[in-house]
Amino acid sequence: MLKKPSIPKGTRDFGPEEVTRRNYIMNIIKQAFSLYGFQPIETPSFENSETLMGKYGDEGDRLIFKILNSGDFLSKVDTEIYTEKDSNKITSHISEKALRYDLTVPFARYVVQHQNEITFPFKRYQIQPVWRADRPQKGRFREFFQCDADVVGSTSLWQEVEFVQLYDDVFNKLNLKGVTIKINNRKILSGIAEVMGAEEQLIDFTVALDKLDKIGEEGVKKEMREKGISENALEKLQPLFSFKGTSEEKLNNLEKMLSTSEVGIMGINEIRFITETISKLGLQTANLEIDVTLARGLNYYTGAIFEVVAPDGVAMGSIGGGGRYDDLTGIFGLKNVSGVGISFGLDRIYLVLEQLNLFPETVSANTKILFINFGEKESLYAMEAISKLRKSQIAAELYPDEAKMGKQMGYADKRNIAFVVLAGEKEMNEKAYTLKNMKTGEQFSLNFDELKTAIK
Amino acid sequence: MLKKPSIPKGTRDFGPEEVTRRNYIMNIIKQAFSLYGFQPIETPSFENSETLMGKYGDEGDRLIFKILNSGDFLSKVDTEIYTEKDSNKITSHISEKALRYDLTVPFARYVVQHQNEITFPFKRYQIQPVWRADRPQKGRFREFFQCDADVVGSTSLWQEVEFVQLYDDVFNKLNLKGVTIKINNRKILSGIAEVMGAEEQLIDFTVALDKLDKIGEEGVKKEMREKGISENALEKLQPLFSFKGTSEEKLNNLEKMLSTSEVGIMGINEIRFITETISKLGLQTANLEIDVTLARGLNYYTGAIFEVVAPDGVAMGSIGGGGRYDDLTGIFGLKNVSGVGISFGLDRIYLVLEQLNLFPETVSANTKILFINFGEKESLYAMEAISKLRKSQIAAELYPDEAKMGKQMGYADKRNIAFVVLAGEKEMNEKAYTLKNMKTGEQFSLNFDELKTAIK
Numbered sequence: 055m056l057k058k059p060s061i062p063k064g065t066r067d068f069g070p071e072e073v074t075r076r077n078y079i080m081n082i083i084k085q086a087f088s089l090y091g092f093q094p095i096e097t098p099s100f101e102n103s104e105t106l107m108g109k110y111g112d113e114g115d116r117l118i119f120k121i122l123n124s125g126d127f128l129s130k131v132d133t134e135i136y137t138e139k140d141s142n143k144i145t146s147h148i149s150e151k152a153l154r155y156d157l158t159v160p161f162a163r164y165v166v167q168h169q170n171e172i173t174f175p176f177k178r179y180q181i182q183p184v185w186r187a188d189r190p191q192k193g194r195f196r197e198f199f200q201c202d203a204d205v206v207g208s209t210s211l212w213q214e215v216e217f218v219q220l221y222d223d224v225f226n227k228l229n230l231k232g233v234t235i236k237i238n239n240r241k242i243l244s245g246i247a248e249v250m251g252a253e254e255q256l257i258d259f260t261v262a263l264d265k266l267d268k269i270g271e272e273g274v275k276k277e278m279r280e281k282g283i284s285e286n287a288l289e290k291l292q293p294l295f296s297f298k299g300t301s302e303e304k305l306n307n308l309e310k311m312l313s314t315s316e317v318g319i320m321g322i323n324e325i326r327f328i329t330e331t332i333s334k335l336g337l338q339t340a341n342l343e344i345d346v347t348l349a350r351g352l353n354y355y356t357g358a359i360f361e362v363v364a365p366d367g368v369a370m371g372s373i374g375g376g377g378r379y380d381d382l383t384g385i386f387g388l389k390n391v392s393g394v395g396i397s398f399g400l401d402r403i404y405l406v407l408e409q410l411n412l413f414p415e416t417v418s419a420n421t422k423i424l425f426i427n428f429g430e431k432e433s434l435y436a437m438e439a440i441s442k443l444r445k446s447q448i449a450a451e452l453y454p455d456e457a458k459m460g461k462q463m464g465y466a467d468k469r470n471i472a473f474v475v476l477a478g479e480k481e482m483n484e485k486a487y488t489l490k491n492m493k494t495g496e497q498f499s500l501n502f503d504e505l506k507t508a509i510k
Numbered sequence: 511m512l513k514k515p516s517i518p519k520g521t522r523d524f525g526p527e528e529v530t531r532r533n534y535i536m537n538i539i540k541q542a543f544s545l546y547g548f549q550p551i552e553t554p555s556f557e558n559s560e561t562l563m564g565k566y567g568d569e570g571d572r573l574i575f576k577i578l579n580s581g582d583f584l585s586k587v588d589t590e591i592y593t594e595k596d597s598n599k600i601t602s603h604i605s606e607k608a609l610r611y612d613l614t615v616p617f618a619r620y621v622v623q624h625q626n627e628i629t630f631p632f633k634r635y636q637i638q639p640v641w642r643a644d645r646p647q648k649g650r651f652r653e654f655f656q657c658d659a660d661v662v663g664s665t666s667l668w669q670e671v672e673f674v675q676l677y678d679d680v681f682n683k684l685n686l687k688g689v690t691i692k693i694n695n696r697k698i699l700s701g702i703a704e705v706m707g708a709e710e711q712l713i714d715f716t717v718a719l720d721k722l723d724k725i726g727e728e729g730v731k732k733e734m735r736e737k738g739i740s741e742n743a744l745e746k747l748q749p750l751f752s753f754k755g756t757s758e759e760k761l762n763n764l765e766k767m768l769s770t771s772e773v774g775i776m777g778i779n780e781i782r783f784i785t786e787t788i789s790k791l792g793l794q795t796a797n798l799e800i801d802v803t804l805a806r807g808l809n810y811y812t813g814a815i816f817e818v819v820a821p822d823g824v825a826m827g828s829i830g831g832g833g834r835y836d837d838l839t840g841i842f843g844l845k846n847v848s849g850v851g852i853s854f855g856l857d858r859i860y861l862v863l864e865q866l867n868l869f870p871e872t873v874s875a876n877t878k879i880l881f882i883n884f885g886e887k888e889s890l891y892a893m894e895a896i897s898k899l900r901k902s903q904i905a906a907e908l909y910p911d912e913a914k915m916g917k918q919m920g921y922a923d924k925r926n927i928a929f930v931v932l933a934g935e936k937e938m939n940e941k942a943y944t945l946k947n948m949k950t951g952e953q954f955s956l957n958f959d960e961l962k963t964a965i966k
Contacts, residue, residue, distance in 0.1 A: 065554030098521030154961035210910035454666035
């Protein structure tokens with residue numbers, strides 16, 4: 055007896071219901087991306103290692119899945135290097151390709167490689183899997199889809215406005231009402247650090263501030279002290295801990311706090327444009343909230359920072375995020391191309407919709423009607439009807455074998471098929487079909503047109 | 511100056527038009543799969559190596575992309591093995607996962623692993639990329655999509671009938687009329703070998719016969735002689751070289767030729783059921799043709815063998831194929847589960863549709879209307895209209911920057927956007943929009959409802 059087969063840890067099989075529900079979410083996102091003028095691109099699952107390595111920090115480099123060279127890969131390894139038996143050193147000699155780690159770096163590579171074919175500003179979306187050799191845990195997988203939309207080639211803040219609307223639109227269409235779109239700006243964080251005299255510790259400072267929700271005011275201060283941020287600086291930070299009110303009030307308070315910081319004021323003006331414009335245009339069901347503790351991979355973002363959290367009462371963390379990065383394509387030699395983009399967290403959105411029971415019942419790729427198999431003649435009669443139903447976009451099946459009735463009905467039942475047709479010799483003679491509604495148990499004798507109408 | 515980035519050989523970037531066209535094909539295939547009662551599943555991109563290795567022959571094993579273990583992978587390699595410096599021997603010690611090579615083996619693994627959750631007969635479809643370290647050449651890639659539908663758990667020939675209809679349906683919906691669905695049966699090939707007394711050389715014999723189209727009768731005979739097939743056997747094969755006529759005539763001739771072969775007669779009866787049923791049910795635009803030279807990976811198939819070729823005049827080889835395999839899941843320990851399936855060749859179908867100019871013009875994810883950016887006030891006015899258009903499912907954009915008119919119009923032109931709206935102060939005062947049709951150059955002053963109607 056063979057061992058029952060399994061799949062690698064951190065990966066998943068998706069059955070019909072899961073695929074259908076995931077597609078339901080992705081289709082809504084895709085349609086919204088299209089309506090907002092984004093166009094789809096796709097890049098290869100693996101890239102040359104040099105494209106990916108060094109772009110995500112040391113931790114990222116470790117977590118990138120490397121592909122072993124084909125053929126006699128060891129023949130290319132120097133005896134000297136081979137003798138050392140050092141995994142890190144040998145890797146680049148036996149592996150030249152690696153699986154995509156996110157969609158952003160491949161997108162930057164795409165823009166630079168195809169810069170002469172692209173019309174800028176370039177609005178692209180991309181929905182593809184990525185792979186990370188992370189330790190798997192609840193909600194964290196080694197293979198997962200990212201759903202990204204980005205614009206490169208314009209610094210206009212109208213794009214930030216549109217991304218807020220896009221988030222609102224998608225979550226509203228998913229019937230997930232009351233999400234909060236948090237917004238911050240890297241320039242405000244820089245301004246705060248400047249006013250505190252902690253510019254050198256900008257990263258330590260924002261990493262600590264980012265944890266306010268989790269570890270509270272005292273926790274944040276403790277961590278900052280440990281990182282060598284002075285008491286004097288912490289005092290200047292104090293107003294942020296009681297940072298409440300409307301966007302207008304928050305911005306006015308920030309303005310006072312950051313009055314001496316040019317970059318800080320710039321950040322405030324940017325946010326103000328976005329929040330004021332959004333309040334004029336209105337949102338459908340989302341809330342837009344300024345959150346100056348929001349950092350999200352700070353090194354990356356240079357302007358706006360976004361994060362979306364599920365409605366109150368759903369403990370799920372962020373279900374989307376993004377921001378502006380002023381020099382994404384610089385890593386591949388194309389300077390001064392500003393970009394801004396957002397991402398949807400498919401797996402978490404799925405869990406939220408499941409938890410709140412928000413998947414529509416009609417989301418199903420299921421067969422609508424099963425014809426019972428009574429033998430060869432009857433099956434031919436059934437197949438004639440089935441062909442016509444399929445031409446009317448009705449998913450129909452013939453049970454393939456002349457099995458016992460109980461088995462065939464059991465199949466319809468387990469597959470959740472709504473209708474069953476029994477058509478034996480009697481029905482054939484009458485050019486009729488006996489239709490059974492599997493929910494109510496009712497049976498009717500119908501001609502073909504009546505049958506079609508009944509199940510529509 | 512950095513080197514311009516590139517992608518690994520045999521892989522592709524897909525731009526907006528290509529993605530949209532590929533999705534057009536895949537959506538038609540998916541819809542047809544659904545209408546025929548197939549349900550979608552998805553499996554991980556990489557599997558445990560033991561799941562894939564040894565399933566595709568030595569050649570296949572070589573062409574499977576292996577993923578290097580994470581972390582200090584060399585520490586797990588014995589000094590003894592390491593010292594040998596043998597790429598083949600070391601592979602299983604430094605790599606435990608491999609990229610999917612096709613969708614069939616992962617499907618077999620899925621069925622065995624989930625056998626207790628599955629309702630049999632199980633009709634599944636799967637559309638996902640696969641990876642092969644093949645030498646790239648025209649039309650052959652290292653990453654490509656497969657589109658498969660299979661049923662496991664029934665030996666009914668009605669399934670073969672349905673697959674013929676499904677092929678007809680999909681190619682008809684793609685407007686690719688006149689494809690030929692070739693059908694053969696492994697049992698007929700076995701019967702021919704039996705009658706020839708060449709059972710031991712079944713594979714050599716079918717490999718040679720499969721080349722009839724390419725190398726002609728004399729070429730086939732030459733190859734068979736080289737493989738040690740006797741002149742006496744070749745004589746018995748002679749009728750196949752003038753194998754013409756209707757399905758009925760072909761089957762009658764075969765019946766005479768194979769009258770002494772039990773398995774051969776079984777194969778003839780199977781094909782006869784399929785062709786006779788199809789001729790009763792009718793096909794829309796495809797032709798069904800018996801081709802006894804068709805083999806396609808003979809070791810795999812046990813019953814029907816299918817192959818679809820493009821209409822006359824299009825040199826493209828097969829654009830689809832499949833067949834019945836009686837013991838697919840046996841490799842994972844689940845015996846006696848018969849399967850039958852077909853596959854669509856996405857890349858080749860794409861090339862055929864392109865060559866014949868069959869992509870509908872409406873297949874485009876493009877923005878319908880661009881609003882020119884005249885400044886902040888005007889943009890807000892534009893954005894109000896844009897939001898409403900998007901709610902009506904019209905893809906609309908604001909040019910993000912207040913750039914020169916020529917640049918903005920140039921963007922609309924290069925992006926192939928059909929309509930442009932000019933709305934400056936005058937229009938704002940009149941609550942109007944100046945709509946320009948980019949094709950005709952005509953301009954109209956319209957209110958919002960007129961605008962919406964005009965572009966629909």
